[in-house]
Each structure stands twice: as C-alpha cells, then as structure tokens.
Amino acid sequence: MKSMAQLLHEHPFFAGMEPEHLDFIAGCGENHIYNAGDYIARENAPADHFFLIRDGQVAVECYVPNYGSLCLQTLHSGDIFGWSWLFPPHLWTFDAHALDEVHAIRLDGKCLREKCESDPKFGYELMKRFAHIITDRLRATRIQLMDIYGQRRPPMDSGQ
Template identity: 65%
Template structure:
C-alpha cells in the first residue's frame, strides 16, 4: 500500500511541492472508503476535511424544497472535493454523496490550518492552489448556467438570422 505522501505527490494539486511540505500535508491525511449512497459531507455540518478522490464518483448536491436533491456537479477520479475547510465558519455549503464506491484521501482541515498558521509560506502556496480549483469550478458553473438559460430564451430577430 502506498503512503499518503506518495499518493499526494502524484496529484496535480500537490506536484512540485517540496518533499518537506508533502510530508507535513501527508501527516494530516488518511485513506477512506465510502459506499454508494453514503454521504461524505452534509450541508451546514462542520467542514473539517477535504478529499482527493482516487476512485469513484461523487455527486455535489443541494436540497431544493418541493424538489429534493439537485445534483450541481459530479466529481470523478483525481478531483479535489471541499474547500470549506479553508474559510470560516468552516461549514459545508453542499451535500456530497458517493454515487458508487469511492476511495479517497481525506485530509484533516484543522490539522492543515494549524500547519499553515505555523508556516505562512505553505499556507499561501495551498491557498493559491485551491483558488485555482475554486476559479475553475465557478467558471464551469457559469458555462453550465449559460447553457441552461440560453435554451430557454425566446429568439429575437437578431438570433433568427
């Protein structure tokens, strides 16, 4: 079985980090498994972890009254899930549910926040890397919304030509 540090080293988020940083980060991690249908995170619950999905699919969902769960995004092998551990009040903003058996590295956000407080250089480096993920996800959501709403707009004289 490969160690957490080795698993992280293979992921794009952690590539090019000094070995000492990988050792610190890996010290906050553990392997975990979730079965199909099991919730990994629940909206408004404490967000004390983030996940590197090694295998499987995870639905990021929100609950809509009178409609039930709405899937906002499906994450796959290699995706990072969760950045709420970075920002107070450290609470999940969505549900995350395993769609099939999921193997992941779970990293303890409290542990990492403490290490980042002690080493601001590491904290800044992780913040930059997570900001890239947040930006990519927001861009994907924007494109998804444009696609949904563009098909609902009435055609104008300019779009009929």
C-alpha cells in the same frame, strides 16, 4: 503499496510542492472508502476535511424542500473537493454523497489550517492551489449558467 506521500506526490494538485510540506500534508491524510449512497459531507455540518477522489463519483447536492436533492455537479477520479474547511464558519455549504464506491484520501483541514497560520509560505502554497480549483469551478459554473447548448445565434430559419 504506495505511501500517502507518494499518492499525494502523483496528484497534479500537489505538483511542485516542497517535500517537507508534502510530508506534513501526508501526515494529515488517510484513505477512506465510501459505499454508494454514503454521505461524505452534509450541509451545515462542521467542515474539517477535504477530499481527493481516487476512484468513483461524488455528487454535490443541495436539498430543495418539496423537491428533494438537486445535483449541482458530479466529481470524479482525480478531483479534489471541499474548501469549506478553509473559511469561517468552517461548515459545509452543500451535501456530497457517493454515487458508487468511492475511494478517497481524506485530508484533515483542521490540522492544515493551524499549519497555514503558523507557516505562511506553506499556507500560500496551499492557498494558490485551492484558488486554482475554485477558479476552475467558477469558470465551469459560469459556462453552465450560459446555457451553452441552446442556439442563441441569429435565426438560421427566418422563414423568408
């Protein structure tokens, strides 16, 4: 069975990270299994963790009154989710729930926050990696907003 440090080391998110930093992060991590339908995060609840999905699908949702839960995005094996632990007030901004059995590594953001404050080099390394994920998500959201499957070119069929 692989150790937590080995599991993290194999993930691209942690590629190139100093071994002692990785060991520290591994010390803040634990394996978790969520059943289909389980909520992994709840809007406005304290966000003290982030997650590395090893297997399964997670829906990021927003509850809309008189409608129900609206799925904004699904995340899959290999994805990392959760950055609310990084920024005050450290509360989740969306719900996240398991669509099927989800195997995830849950990392203690509260513990990492303190380490980031006391060790700026470590903090910068981690922040760079999260900035990359946030940029990717922003790019995906922008593309989603563009409605790229609609045909917005000059009409092929002018009827003339």
